[in-house]
Amino acid sequence: MMRFAFALISVLALLAVVSCKPGATPGLPPVGTAAVAAERAACEARGGNLRALGASLMFCQRQTGDAGKACARADDCEGVCLARSRSCAPLTPLAGCNDILTSAGTVVSECLQ
Structure with a gap:
């Protein structure tokens, strides 16, 4: 009886260790490099490129279809309307300030840092 109990505990422990492999537990989000790879794939599927901003922030940046088009307000552009040139930005989102x-056509400073 004691051998059976020990064998059963050993099998259960082995199953617990095997199920801890990354991707083996359904419903849990990926972490670490698996999370970055999943985010990169999702970004590329939307037509973007995953960019690093600083040491720990990643964001998906893509080209806009109306880059360089004249604009007078944000609603005129797919991304943002640049105040200085009064033209639609070539990328969205824009990094920096x-x-x-x-x-409403008023000038504001937008920062992504």
């Missing part, structure tokens, strides 16, 4: 036009 940029003066953009709001939906």
Whole structure:
């Protein structure tokens, strides 16, 4: 009886260790490099490129279809309307600080850092 109990405990322990492999537990999100790979794949599927901003922030940046088009407010562009040139930005989102036009046409500074 004692051998059976020991064998059963050993099998259960082995199953617990095997189920801890990455991707083996359904419903849990990926972490670490698996999470970055999943985010990169999702970003690329949307037509973007995964970019690093600083040491720990990643964001999906893609080209806009109306880059360089004249604009007077945010609603005129797929991304943002650049205040200085009054033209639609070539990428969305824009990294760093940029003066953009709001939906009302007023100038604000938007920062992604």
